[in-house]
Each structure stands twice: as C-alpha cells, then as structure tokens.
Amino acid sequence: MTDEQDKKNTPAEERQKEISRRKLLLASMGIGMGIAGLSVLTVAGGLKPKVVVAPDNDPPQKGDLLVFAQGPKQGKVITVDEVPVDKTQIFAWPMDPKDNVIRDKRSLNIILLIRAQEESWFNPEYVRYAHERVVVYSATCTHLCCNVSEFVLKPFSIDKYGYLFCPCHKSHYDPWDGAKVLYGPAPRPLPILPFSINGERQIVAEGAFITYPGCS
Numbered sequence: 012m013t014d015e016q017d018k019k020n021t022p023a024e025e026r027q028k029e030i031s032r033r034k035l036l037l038a039s040m041g042i043g044m045g046i047a048g049l050s051v052l053t054v055a056g057g058l059k060p061k062v063v064v065a066p067d068n069d070p071p072q073k074g075d076l077l078v079f080a081q082g083p084k085q086g087k088v089i090t091v092d093e094v095p096v097d098k099t100q101i102f103a104w105p106m107d108p109k110d111n112v113i114r115d116k117r118s119l120n121i122i123l124l125i126r127a128q129e130e131s132w133f134n135p136e137y138v139r140y141a142h143e144r145v146v147v148y149s150a151t152c153t154h155l156c157c158n159v160s161e162f163v164l165k166p167f168s169i170d171k172y173g174y175l176f177c178p179c180h181k182s183h184y185d186p187w188d189g190a191k192v193l194y195g196p197a198p199r200p201l202p203i204l205p206f207s208i209n210g211e212r213q214i215v216a217e218g219a220f221i222t223y224p225g226c227s
Contacts, residue, residue: 066107067116070224071204075105075216077122077147078113086113089124090212094145097128099162100175100186102150105216119224121158122204123150124214125175125186132172134188140203147214148190148201149224152177156226159184159201168193175201198227 077089080102084093089103100123104115114120127133127144140146152159157179164173167183174193175184182195190201202220209215 065116066110066112067114069114070117070120070219071105071114071122071216072107073216073218074108075114076108077103077124077206077214077216078106080104080115080121088213091143091145091208091214092212094124094126094214096126096144097164097173100125100150100159102158103147103214118156119149119151121150123148123159123175123201125162127172127187132187137187137189137203140189140205142206142208145214146186146190147204147206148175148184148186149204149220150201151224151226152179152182152197153192153199153201153226154180154182154195154197162186 079085079087079089088106089101094101103122103124104113105120105122106113124145124147127141127146130138130141130144132144133141133146137146148159150158150160154177157177159175159177159182161176161178162173163176166172167174170185170187170193172187175186175190176182177184177195177197180196182197183193184190184197184201185193189203192198192200199222202222202224204220205217207215207217
C-alpha cells in the first residue's frame with residue numbers, strides 16, 4: 012500500500028466526518044433562524060397597537076360644555092338660546108372647559124340637541140331630562156352606528172310632534188319620549204345625556220350618557 016493510500020480515511024471515518032458537517036450546518040441554520048425569529052417578534056411587538064389615552068378620546072364628563080360640531084359656529088360653545096325651536100336637531104361635541112379640549116376623537120361622542128315647541132310634547136317620564144324644552148341625546152344610531160341626521164316634522168305612529176330619523180336603515184326615534192324606537196331595526200333608544208344650563212346660558216353636561224352609546 013502506498014503512502015497516498017495510507018492517507019485516505021476509512022469508510023467509517025468518512026461517515027463520521029459527514030455527520031459532523033451536518034450537525035454544524037444544522038446548528039448554524041438554527042442560530043440564523045433564531046435571530047430571524049427574534050427580529051420578527053421585535054417587529055411584531057413594535058406593530059402591536061397602543062391604546063392612547065387622551066382627553067380628546069374621553070367620553071363626556073361632568074362639567075363639559077357642548078360646542079357646535081359643524082357649520083359656521085363649529086367649535087363654539089352652544090347656548091340654550093341657539094337651539095332652534097321645532098325645526099331640526101343640531102350636532103355637538105363635548106369640550107373640557109379647563110383646557111378647551113374638544114372630545115372629537117371618539118366618534119361615539121357625537122351629540123344631538125333638539126327643542127320642543129311646548130313642554131306638553133314630552134312624556135312626563137322623561138321631562139326631567141329637558142331644560143327649556145331642550146333634550147340632548149347621543150347622535151349615534153343604535154342599529155349600525157350611523158348618525159341620526161334628520162328630524163321629520165310630521166306625525167308618525169304614536170308620535171304627534173315629529174321624529175328623529177336615521178337615513179341609513181330608516182330607524183325612527185321619538186325625541187319627546189326618551190328617544191324610544193318608533194320604527195326600524197334599531198334595538199334600543201338613543202342614550203340620554205343629562206345636562207344643565209349655567210349662568211351664561213351655556214349647555215353643560217352633568218355626566219356621561221345614562222346608557223352606553225353606540226350600536227348593539
């Protein structure tokens with residue numbers, strides 16, 4: 012046997028070397044995959060949504076003033092005298108009077124105000140929520156969270172003095188009877204917002220909605 016032949020490995024030695032090479036390769040792949048997995052988790056962690064707590068996301072608070080949500084007076088504080096009589100609703104956002112932060116980043120904060128011509132229009136059960144014939148409700152339809160954007164000044168069902176109307180799916184609400192549902196798919200009344208009138212005749216929230224706003 013020559014010197015060259017002496018230097019060749021036996022079959023057993025070759026197999027052992029092959030096994031070692033495979034182990035090293037798998038180990039290297041494992042390390043690489045581990046690093047890649049860590050990167051993915053880090054990115055996923057960075058993409059996890061964060062809940063931002065801020066005054067403009069808060070629901071109405073006791074002491075909030077109501078401001079116009081649209082139109083030429085948008086952002087200005089509403090006085091009771093600016094709520095039209097027996098015509099249509101107006102839309103508002105609550106505003107923290109301490110720092111004038113309008114709570115308009117939460118869609119469920121949209122509010123409507125409507126005024127009756129006569130106090131006798133109200134169901135006695137709900138007249139306590141009216142001041143100077145004004146009532147305040149959530150403007151979010153309880154069906155699919157559209158805005159209750161219309162007031163129809165004509166009788167409907169048992170209501171004699173006009174009704175609030177959501178054009179999305181035709182839910183009707185009685186503003187003079189706790190915004191109960193007169194017709195349509197809405198499952199429950201619009202939530203009431205208790206309020207008072209201050210010395211400047213501004214409309215002031217007395218707390219949150221008495222039932223939860225939004226669609227069921």
